[in-house]
Amino acid sequence: MMLKIGVIGTGAISSSHIDAYLNFPERCEIVALCDIYPEKAKSAAEKFKLDADIYDNYQEMLNRDDIHIISVCTPPYTHADTAIDILNAGKNVIVEKPMASSLEECDRMIEAAKKNNKILSVVAQNRFRTPMMKLKNLLDSKLMGPIVHTQVDSYWWRGHSYYDLWWRGTWEKEGGGCTLNHAVHHIDIFQWMNGMPQEVTAVMSNTSHDNAEVEDISVAICKYEDGSLAQITSSVIHHGEEQQLIFQGKNARVSVPWKVKASKSQENGFPEEDKELEDKLIETYNAYPEVEFEGHAGQIDNVMTAIEKGKSILIDGVQGRQTLELITAIYQSASLGGTVKLPLEKNSLFYTREGIMENAIHFYEKKTSVENFSDNKITTGGNY
Template structure:
C-alpha cells in the first residue's frame, strides 16, 4: 500500500485525490498540505480521507513515511518542492507546467536521476481514448507524412480569473494561457510529432487588464520533414472548442475524431478516397479504449511504474520538452525573432530571471485575492 501526500489543496488537488481514491487497494492519501491549513482540512473532510492529516508546512512531510507526493501548488514553487521530495527519497508527480524555466527542469531531472526516484509531469489528456487512438493512427503511417498540424487550445476565462494572488504575473504563474492552458495540447503535439526545428510567434493581452501575461498567442511551426504547423493558445474563446488536426499527404484525421481521405481526379481536383477512409476507420475502430481516463489514467501509470517498474508515459524529460517549446513561443513573441531549437543554457529564456527580464508586461496586476470559492473548474474537452 503506497502512502500518498497532496501538496497544495487548491482546485486541481481534487482531481488528484479523487483519482487516488479509485485505487483503494494500491494507495492511501495520508496527508494534505496547504499554506492555508483550513483549505487542507476542508479538502480532507469533503473527500472522506479518514486516514489523512492536514499540514500548513509541507516540509514537515519530508521525514515522514510517504512514498509519493502530488505537487498541486502554483508553478513558481514546483521545482523547489519536487527537488526537496526527490532528495528525501519520495516519488513525485508534478502538476503542469513542470516549472518556470528550463534551468529548473534540468535541476529536477538531475535530482530524479541521482535519487533513483520517479518524476512524472501531469499531462492527463494523453490518457484519453481519442488521444491514444489518434496517436496510434499517426504512428501507423496510414495518412502518409504529416504536411500540416493545427492545435486549437481554446479556453475562456473571465476578468476575475487573474485576481487570484499568484495568477497573472510572470514571476509566480510563469506565463499566461500558452504555459498554463495550452500546455496540454502542446504536450500532445510533441508526443505525436516531435519537436519543430523553428517557429515564429505573436502574443497579446486583449481582455484581462489585471494581468501582466498574455491571454492569446499564435505560433507558426516548421518541422524537419518540411511540414508546417500552428498553435493557437487562448483564454478568450467562448465555447472552449479544442482540437488537434493532422493533415497527412493522403488523409486528414483529428481529435475530436474526423476523417477525410481524398484522391486526385485527372484535373487535380479532389474526389473521395473511400477505400483508404474505410481502412483508416477500421483501424481506428479496432483500437482499444483506455482503461482509465484523465488524471485517473496518469495516476494508474505512476502507481504501476512504482509497483512493477512499468514505463512512465510522461516523465521529467517530456515535461521539459513541452516547456522548451512554450518558451520558444515566448521568446519569438517577445523579441519578434524566429526561434530555432534547442534553446541553449546561455539563452536568456533558459532561466527564470532571464524570462522575466525579456517578456512584455501587458498590464500590471491590479487585484490580489487570497482564495476563490471552491467551485467546479474546467480541465479541457474530452475530445470525443
C-alpha cells in the first residue's frame, strides 16, 4: 500500500520531515501541504519538487479520504488541537516536539489516539541515531552496574533576534524556553535510558534575551528512589554547543559522544583502570548494529512500519508525555521554589497551559514580533 502523507506547517523543521519521507518513494507520497502562509507551502512544494495540493486551513485537508499520515510542524501551542482533530478524522499523526504545551493537552491527545485506534507518534528523532541506540543497548546490559549519576548537557546558542519570531519567547505560544524547545531531545533520551526520577529541584534564568518572557538557561537536579542523582542543564547561551549525556555506573562510565572508562579499587580505595571491563563494554557497544535510517527518517520508517505490519512504535504519546512531565516539573520547581515530587498530579498548578502562563516566571516582555525570517536556515545541534 502506498501511504499518502500530509504536512501541516511548512516552516524550518518541516524540511526534516519532507526530506525523511522522500527516503521512501516506494512506500509513501506527499500529497498535501498546509500553512497559514500558503506561499510558504508553495515554496516548499517547489523546493522539494512535490506534486502536492496546497491548503491554508488544515481542516480542508482532513476531509480527504486518501491521507494516512499527517506531520504536524506548527508552533507548540497548536499541537494538541491540531493532533486531536487529525486523530478524530481517522488519520495517524507524527507531531513535532514538544508534544504539547501542557500535560492536560497531552492527556487529551493520548485519549484521542486511543479512542480512534490511530498512531500518535511524538518526534524524538535522536533516539534513531546509531550512537543512541548503541548506548541504550549497552545500558540495558547492566554491565556498568547501577547508574549512580547522570549528566545531561543540552548546550545550544541562539542570538537575540531568535526570539523576535512572532510565536517564540512567550509562555502562551512557545510554552517555555530552552528547557522545553531545545533540551527536550536530551531530556527525552535521558528518561528513555534512565527512567523517570522521583523528584526534581531546579532554577532558571534569562541572561541574554530581554525580548523573551521565557528562560534561556535552567539547571535541574533529579533524585531517584535508589538515591542516584542526575543533573540537567538546558541552555541557549552556550557558545560551541557542546552536547553530551554521561552515565556513571558503579563499575564504569559511558557517554555520547562515545567515551568509556572503567575503574576498580586498589586496596587503599584509590582507582586503577579496569581494562577487562572496558574491553567488554566496547565489545557490547560495537556489537549492536548500525541504524539503517537515522533521525527523522528513522522515526518515519518506524511509524510506517507500524501501519504496514501492525507493529508498535518506539515513541508514542505516553513516552512523549513523560518527557513533558519532567520538563514541567523543572518549570514548577524553578518558578515556585522547592522540590517537586513526581508523578505530577492533575492538581498541580502547572498541569494546564493556563496554569503555566499564570504561575511561570515571566522574565521580560516580548518586544518584537516578526512574521517570518527571510533566512530559513537552521542548525540542529551536535552530531554525536
